[in-house]
Amino acid sequence: MFESNEFEQGIEFALANDCDGLQIRNTFGIAMDFRLFEKVANQIVFLSITGISPIHITNFEYIYSFQKLETLYSDEVDLPIDFVRFGALQNIGILYNKNFQNLDKLKHLKSAVIRKFLGQDLRLFSDWESIKVLHIYQSKIESLQGIAELRDVDTLVLAHNKKLKDISSINQLNYVADLSFEKNSGLRDYSELANNQSVHSLFISELDNLEFIKSMESLTSFSFWNCKDGNLFPLLESPTLKKVCFTPNKKHYSHTMEQINRLITNTSIAKCD
Numbered sequence: 001m002f003e004s005n006e007f008e009q010g011i012e013f014a015l016a017n018d019c020d021g022l023q024i025r026n027t028f029g030i031a032m033d034f035r036l037f038e039k040v041a042n043q044i045v046f047l048s049i050t051g052i053s054p055i056h057i058t059n060f061e062y063i064y065s066f067q068k069l070e071t072l073y074s075d076e077v078d079l080p081i082d083f084v085r086f087g088a089l090q091n092i093g094i095l096y097n098k099n100f101q102n103l104d105k106l107k108h109l110k111s112a113v114i115r116k117f118l119g120q121d122l123r124l125f126s127d128w129e130s131i132k133v134l135h136i137y138q139s140k141i142e143s144l145q146g147i148a149e150l151r152d153v154d155t156l157v158l159a160h161n162k163k164l165k166d167i168s169s170i171n172q173l174n175y176v177a178d179l180s181f182e183k184n185s186g187l188r189d190y191s192e193l194a195n196n197q198s199v200h201s202l203f204i205s206e207l208d209n210l211e212f213i214k215s216m217e218s219l220t221s222f223s224f225w226n227c228k229d230g231n232l233f234p235l236l237e238s239p240t241l242k243k244v245c246f247t248p249n250k251k252h253y254s255h256t257m258e259q260i261n262r263l264i265t266n267t268s269i270a271k272c273d
Contacts (some may be wrong), residue, residue, distance in 0.1 A: 001048075004030040004056065011036045014044075026056055034062040047090075048073040080210040096139075114139070114179035120147035120163075136161060148172035159183055168192045170199070177201060188228070192200030213241070221245075227253070235260055 001023035002010030007030075014022060020043055028030070034057055037044075044066050054060070055245065057079070064085045072086065073093040084102035085087060091111040094100070104124050111133035112125070116176040118139070123146035125131070131150050135157040143166035146155070158164060159182035167187070170179065180185065191205060194212040199219040208228045213219065214237035222235070223245040230252035235244055241264055249256040255263075 001025060003027055004052075005034050007032045008036060011039055014040050018043060020044060021048075024050070024052070026051040029056060031056055033058045033059060035059040037062045037065045044067065044068065045070045047071070048075075049077055050075045051077070053078040076238040113137070117141065126150070135159070139164075140164060146170040154178070156180070157182070162186055166192075171196050172196045175200075179203070181205065214238050216240070226250075228255060232260055236263055238264075 001138040002013075002025075004024065005028040007024070009215065010022070010024070011128050013019070019040070022040070022044055024032075024047075030053075032142070036140055037165050038187045040156060045105045047066060047069055051258045053057065056125045060079065063081070066086060068088050069086045070088050071091040072083075072089060074081065078099060080099045080101055083092070086103045089106065090108065090110040091112070092106075092109065095115045096117045098118065101140045104127055105127055108130050109128050110130060111127070113135040114129060115137045116139060117136060119141060121141055121143045122136070125134075126146040126149040128134075128150055129152065131153055133152070133155040134153055136159075138160045140163055140265060141161055144158075144164075145166070147156075147169045153173065153176065153267045155178045156170075156176060157180040158180075159180070161184045163186055164184045165186050167181075167190070170176065170193070176199045178201045179199045181190075182203070182205045188206065188208045190207055191212050193199070193202075196219075199216060200215075200218050203223045205224065206228075207224060207228045210232060211234050213222060216238065217240065219238060219240055222241060225246065227246075230250065232253055232255045235241060244260045246257055246258060
């Protein structure tokens with residue numbers, strides 16, 4: 001990593017040492033000439049940029065010199081980045097900015113971590129036909145509409161999305177290996193997951209009850225932090241569940257974690273017999 005006041009020296013170091021990645025942070029608000037990117041354009045596959053706006057940049061267009069770029073991270077970056085112009089791009093981690101361009105056209109994207117997205121749903125990303133891993137943090141989304149088109153999504157993490165309430169679109173996916181809900185304060189009722197056939201591993205930080213668990217047809221692993229009503233019996237009614245994790249063992253819970261896992265194991269053995 002190098003600061004903007006070391007920009008030229010950092011580029012020269014990367015060139016001399018055949019580095020395949022750059023991490024640039026603009027703490028000091030010093031101008032940088034992106035024309036220098038041409039020197040290392042053929043070797044860079046990873047780029048991380050932080051705290052950069054147009055007033056800090058000359059020759060911005062040279063950022064597209066990185067035609068081998070596979071991974072791009074941007075944090076507090078106010079630049080009109082046209083993501084589709086990075087022909088090899090497969091992974092992004094971004095703090096969303098309204099000036100970003102063509103995010104919706106990344107058909108070859110494999111993974112995305114997005115913070116503070118302003119849309120009400122996920123329809124902007126519905127053409128990400130190759131996406132495997134999707135994390136949405138601190139966004140304005142109210143529903144997961146649009147996710148049904150992401151047929152290859154394998155891991156979905158939704159955290160700190162205060163307005164999220166409608167999660168029904170998950171039931172339209174054919175397969176989800178890992179689904180995680182963390183600290184989405186407007187969401188406590190997960191009954192829409194009842195009869196879900198696609199989710200295999202599920203984490204929920206806080207929820208009111210576990211009734212929906214017993215009818216999830218593919219669920220093998222479930223973790224949580226806090227269950228309001230404390231009734232863990234629905235876990236024992238699941239025909240597929242093999243592992244449960246939660247901490248701590250609260251006084252109002254009907255079972256401890258150890259008891260639940262022992263009973264699940266005994267039930268599985270009985271079924272085999």
